[in-house]
Amino acid sequence: MLSTETDLARPAVSGGDPPRPAPGAKQRLKVLMAGPRGFCAGVDRAIKIVEEALARRGAPVYVRHEIVHNRFVVERLETLGAVFVEELDEIPDNGQPVVFSAHGVPKSVPAEARAREMFFLDATCPLVSKVHREVERHSATGRHILLIGHAGHPEVIGTMGQLPEGSVTLVEDAAQARTVQPPAGVQLAFTTQTTLSVDDTIEIVSILQDRFPDIASPTKEDICYATTNRQAAVKAIAPRSELMVVVGAPNSSNSVRLREVAERAGCPRAVLVQRGRDFDPALADGVATVGITAGASAPEILVDEVLDRLRTRFELEIEEIVVARENITFKLPAALQD
Known part of the structure; x- marks a missing residue:
């Protein structure tokens, strides 16, 4: 197609x-x-957000997590005045911008930034944001989410962090797809990390659909x-x-x-x-x-x-x-x- x-x-x-x-x-x-x-396009946009923030507001511009996973890109932005941190508590209250990385963040992160009255810019890739809205939509209809992705990856952490704890179950591979036990008596939906192997994901989805025939799928494929x-x-x-x-x-x-x-x-x-x-x-x-x-x-x-x-x-x-x-x-x- x-x-x-x-x-x-x-x-x-x-x-x-x-x-x-x-x-x-x-x-x-x-x-x-x-x-x-x-x-x-998502990476290009994220980098431009940091560059434009530096051009408009001057250094430093703080960036939570690597803006994208590439040291050359990160080091170049550091030479321009970007300061990379892992958490918001590392950033002083000096009014300078903070940028959230392209991978997306849990809802708790912008909530903390608002509480501290920070000027923040969200560089989350729009295709990752689409997944965030998708899990919210499924959760609002009472479905439990099976998220296909890799544990510990920032995108997975961000997606799971869109919903209350326990609303999402992570499925990392075909073996887990065969054994995962979601909450009993609850309708299901699945979504995926955007950067997975296409072939691996097809296999995992097939297993889940065989086990749970009524599982809801994304309106459009989540792998970008x-x-x-x-x-x-x-x-x-x-x-x-x-x-x-x-x-x-x-x-x-x-x-x-x-x-x-x-x-x-x-x-x-x-x-x-x-x-x-x-x-x-x-x-x-x-x-x-x-x-x-x-x-x-x-x-x-x-x-x-x-x-x-x-x-x-x-x-x-x-x-x-x-x-x-x-x-x-x-x-x-x-x-x-x-």
Whole structure:
């Protein structure tokens, strides 16, 4: 089915083995670039919120939790005057803005900010906010929520924190889906974290629907378009690649999922690197084709770093494999709009 948010395109295909290098010349290496990759609309919006707050209010601008899961992005914003904290009690009452991260926060966080009369800006991705409204809607009709996601992830903490304790049961994998025991005699609904493996989630949902035939589903799939598209792009190049390089942070759920998807889709080896300096180009020795992608919170400059590292050892032949074209943007909060 075609996505309503993206224009899908058939992957480009080219074949043939790379020629043998002349004596003393660099080995030729085919590089398949997954498209789309890197920043999504929600990440782009979150970063712009911090930048615009700094431009309008000056430093410091406080940010609760990493604005997105990428150290390069965080460190760059720190150089501009952003101060990252884990909790609001670390922020002085000096009237400076505080930004909530793209992953979303429990309701208790903005409540505390209001109680302290803080000027706060919510950078929660609108697609995560959609999930928040969804669990509220189901809870208002008396349904218990089964949330498919990873324990401890900020997005999961934020989603569970939209409702009173005990209103949501977390289901992390297929094994838990087979054994979870929700409250007896209560109608059910399920929702998901937005950055999960599409294939894993399909399996988990199928198990839950088999066990609980009347369980209510989201009005629209909760895994976001960016996660879906980036996984589809990896699936398009993984069977042709002997090594997949995923640029992203180890605490980035969507980046970790891309590495897993690559291996499941037929790539013999997939590695996750935060940036070029973390990548050993010798990993591609003896390899004819390398695939490269980036998680939704990784900027393209970090992909360029990986390519530069490969160029120190290989002569690159680069091919872009595009499975979807994204043209989505999200508005900034009203307080930052002229």
